[in-house]
Amino acid sequence: MSHEQHLELIQTLHECMTACNHCYDACLKEEDTKMMAECIRLDRECADICNYLEQALSRNTPFVSELAAVCAKICEACGNECKKHDHDHCQKCAEACFKCAEACKSVA
Template identity: 75%
Template sequence: MAHEKYQDLIEKLHECMEACNHCYDACLKEDDIQKMAECIRLDRECADICGYLEQAISRNSPFISELAAACAKICQACGDECNKHDHQHCQDCAKACYECAEACKQVS
């Protein structure tokens, strides 16, 4: 089963999706929301691709490696953006994104 083979990746994807969703929500509550616009956008992109890849793995998609490559790129971009901000939710998100990007690179 694909989900057993990719168990570590599934865990990283889920952690990243949760971190991005939390960061997204917290960024919407920041005082200078315009400053957070790119972070918010990338949080959504990243959470969506992580969730999609998790689903693709669970159904043994033939495109897992291609999706993992795209996911790695998006996670890296989100991590880089979040890392620019001092908010704890952004720093936590950046860490989860970088870990997920590395796990995706092992598959792609």
């Protein structure tokens, strides 16, 4: 598949990365950051893998399915953690993560 065929996935990855970075930043400002530690950690992991896969797709990586499978797993883990928290940023992040996980699974 060429870069053009992955444009929708690239967009979804970018949206997920942005949501995770926003959630990460907002979680650091919460009163009880200890309670948010796992959410913060997974936001970082997820943003990083989404960013990496977005770049890899744009350079036509031969490892699309392998990277997408890892990305889907991390996005699901982040989404599951975020949905445990009532904060608006966590709920929006969970939504973006689950959407991204599904998009990644479709090419994995």
